[in-house]
Amino acid sequence: MSKKKSVVQDDASAVPPVPEDLIQRIVQLYGDTLFDLCESVLWSTANAQVAFRAILRRIRKLRNEGGYREYERAWVLKIACDVLVDYAAEHGRRLSPPEQVMLDATLEPTTRLKQFDSYFHRLPTSEQLVLLMRDKYGLPYAEISAVLGLPEGSLKLTRQQALRTLEEWLWVQT
Amino acid sequence: MALGADLNCFEWQNRSSDYLDGILIGAAKQESDEHVESCAECGDRHKHYRLIVSSINGQARSALPVPIRKSPFSASLPRLDPFSRRSRWERLPWFLRTGLEGAGIISAVLLVIVMVPRVRTIYERSIENRIDTLLRTEPGPMARSDDDAAAVPLGRGNMTGDSIRERQPGHADEFSSGESDSQEAVIDSGSADESESAEPVLGTDIRVGNAEIWRFNLKTDSPKEVRGKVVQILTDSKIPSATLGVGGVEAPGGIQFDILVTKETVPILKTRLEALGKTLMAAAIEAGNVAEPQSPRNQPFTWYKNKSRRSIPSGQARVVIWLSQL
Numbered sequence: 001m002s003k004k005k006s007v008v009q010d011d012a013s014a015v016p017p018v019p020e021d022l023i024q025r026i027v028q029l030y031g032d033t034l035f036d037l038c039e040s041v042l043w044s045t046a047n048a049q050v051a052f053r054a055i056l057r058r059i060r061k062l063r064n065e066g067g068y069r070e071y072e073r074a075w076v077l078k079i080a081c082d083v084l085v086d087y088a089a090e091h092g093r094r095l096s097p098p099e100q101v102m103l104d105a106t107l108e109p110t111t112r113l114k115q116f117d118s119y120f121h122r123l124p125t126s127e128q129l130v131l132l133m134r135d136k137y138g139l140p141y142a143e144i145s146a147v148l149g150l151p152e153g154s155l156k157l158t159r160q161q162a163l164r165t166l167e168e169w170l171w172v173q174t
Numbered sequence: 175m176a177l178g179a180d181l182n183c184f185e186w187q188n189r190s191s192d193y194l195d196g197i198l199i200g201a202a203k204q205e206s207d208e209h210v211e212s213c214a215e216c217g218d219r220h221k222h223y224r225l226i227v228s229s230i231n232g233q234a235r236s237a238l239p240v241p242i243r244k245s246p247f248s249a250s251l252p253r254l255d256p257f258s259r260r261s262r263w264e265r266l267p268w269f270l271r272t273g274l275e276g277a278g279i280i281s282a283v284l285l286v287i288v289m290v291p292r293v294r295t296i297y298e299r300s301i302e303n304r305i306d307t308l309l310r311t312e313p314g315p316m317a318r319s320d321d322d323a324a325a326v327p328l329g330r331g332n333m334t335g336d337s338i339r340e341r342q343p344g345h346a347d348e349f350s351s352g353e354s355d356s357q358e359a360v361i362d363s364g365s366a367d368e369s370e371s372a373e374p375v376l377g378t379d380i381r382v383g384n385a386e387i388w389r390f391n392l393k394t395d396s397p398k399e400v401r402g403k404v405v406q407i408l409t410d411s412k413i414p415s416a417t418l419g420v421g422g423v424e425a426p427g428g429i430q431f432d433i434l435v436t437k438e439t440v441p442i443l444k445t446r447l448e449a450l451g452k453t454l455m456a457a458a459i460e461a462g463n464v465a466e467p468q469s470p471r472n473q474p475f476t477w478y479k480n481k482s483r484r485s486i487p488s489g490q491a492r493v494v495i496w497l498s499q500l
Contacts, residue, residue: 027246031238039236049242049251056246090265116229135230156191163190167222 022063023056030076033137037077040132041084043093043121051087055080077139077147081129088125095122103169112170119169127162134159181209186216194223385486388440389478389494392451395463397429397497400454404431404495407446411439422497431495440491444477447495451475458500 026034034055038048058079095103095118103119106112112119120128129148133139134155141152148155186209192198193206210217241249263271394400401422408420408431419433435443455474459466486492 023246027238027243031243032235035238035242036236040233045236046251048236049239052238052242053246053251113225113229116226117233120230131230135227136233136235160187160191163194163223163226164187166226167219170226171218171222 023060026059026072026076027056030073034076034080037080037129037132037137038084040136041088041125041128042091043117047087047091047093050091051084054087055083058083071143071146074143074146077133077143078149081147084129085125092125093121109171116170119166122169123162123165127158127165130155130158131162181205183209183213183216186210186213187219190220190223193220194227385482385484386437386440386491387480387482387494388444388491389480389496390444390447391476391478391496391498392447392454393472393474393498393500394454395458395500397499400450400497401429403450404447404497407443407450408433411435411442411446413439422495428496428498430497431493433493434486434490435493436489437491440493443493443495448475448477463500 031052035048035052038051038055039045042048042051055076059076062079099118103112103115103122106115120131123131126148130144133144133147134141139147141155144150145152145155150158186193186206189198189202189206193203193210198206210220239249266274392400392404405421409415413420413433413435417433417435419431422429422431451474
């Protein structure tokens with residue numbers, strides 16, 4: 001009997017039930033992705049926590065607008081991206097002049113690749129978001145397009161532009 | 175639109191995103207594959223893109239902290255990262271910031287331009303005060319005997335005008351300090367070979383006073399040794415031993431004597447110093463230390479007579495003897 005009970009408990013912890021409350025459900029389903037997105041863009045755990053809460057507040061505020069039921073993830077990510085763009089403009093970490101000089105002075109592409117994060121965060125926030133959603137989380141273009149409110153063609157162009165910029169910083173720049 | 179057989183770099187670049195995702199199919203994929211194989215630049219670029227994409231994909235993923243997951247709105251949050259905290263100044267519009275910064279820089283430059291001469295004046299005054307203090311604290315020449323000329327203390331620094339000024343309280347600011355007295359107007363100068371009797375012809379626009387300043391320059395290879403002889407000459411010329419400056423002052427490049435003497439003493443001094451200069455030069459040439467002077471400028475003894483607007487007590491003249499190091 002007791003053995004059976006423990007098995008049931010293990011199953012319950014592996015697949016937690018989706019709560020009815022919107023915020024709790026979003027935290028459970030997309031919490032990790034949202035937090036990782038915040039941290040990747042803001043480049044700071046502390047700021048990511050603050051931004052994550054700001055996203056949840058915005059979601060709570062907009063929950064009655066409707067229309068999110070069908071494309072909940074896209075809706076959540078759209079709010080998250082809006083908050084992050086504003087938050088990054090206000091609190092995003094900027095490279096200090098010595099860091100910029102150090103990056104420009106690095107000659108070896110292998111050394112530059114080790115500092116990939118620094119080069120990545122030189123990109124505009126919108127380009128960072130496209131690359132993260134497409135290449136880190138593997139979201140389809142259609143969903144990213146809905147999140148960022150851009151046509152797919154523009155999205156591909158933005159991604160290509162970001163890749164080209166990074167390539168120039170990492171390999172071409174001397 | 176189907177891709178042509180001759181896909182160029184620009185066209186490949188336009189489709190590089192799809193090519194990277196592997197969503198190109200059929201002829202488009204084949205053309206792109208061929209282009210990447212044939213074009214080294216695009217091939218390298220494609221490799222680089224793949225590396226960048228794999229770097230982004232390989233970034234570690236952070237999990238939501240447990241306290242926030244449990245209570246998203248009530249969990250305590252850390253303070254904002256100081257790296258990203260912007261000051262009120264940084265949040266100002268750029269045109270306002272640039273304007274204020276520019277005005278600040280210009281003000282700073284103007285302040286420096288205005289303040290440097292003043293600071294320099296203050297510094298020079300403090301140096302003069304220190305020299306005065308030093309000269310006052312050093313033992314005077316009162317205790318020496320006339321025979322012991324070399325025992326007259328040698329001062330340091332520049333004691334020219336200030337020392338004399340102290341002795342002449344009624345004639346404050348009579349002298350400037352140093353050789354480069356801008357108030358003096360040179361009206362007569364010459365070397366030992368020239369006639370001293372030539373009267374100066376003054377321009378109508380030059381105003382000079384009657385105060386005489388005689389400058390005797392002696393070139394020697396050892397000013398410290400010659401100093402004793404000069405002190406002896408001064409003593410022999412009946413210059414009171416209490417006269418300030420009779421011991422000389424050590425200055426960069428030599429030793430300087432700056433003294434007030436009676437006008438009758440000046441010709442005697444001139445003759446004796448000229449003889450001393452010749453003796454010294456002859457000795458130096460004999461020792462092989464210096465070559466025979468060729469031009470009048472290189473003469474061992476030269477003299478100049480200046481007049482200054484600044485007054486000197488009547489019947490007296492200022493004599494500056496400069497022993498310069500050869």
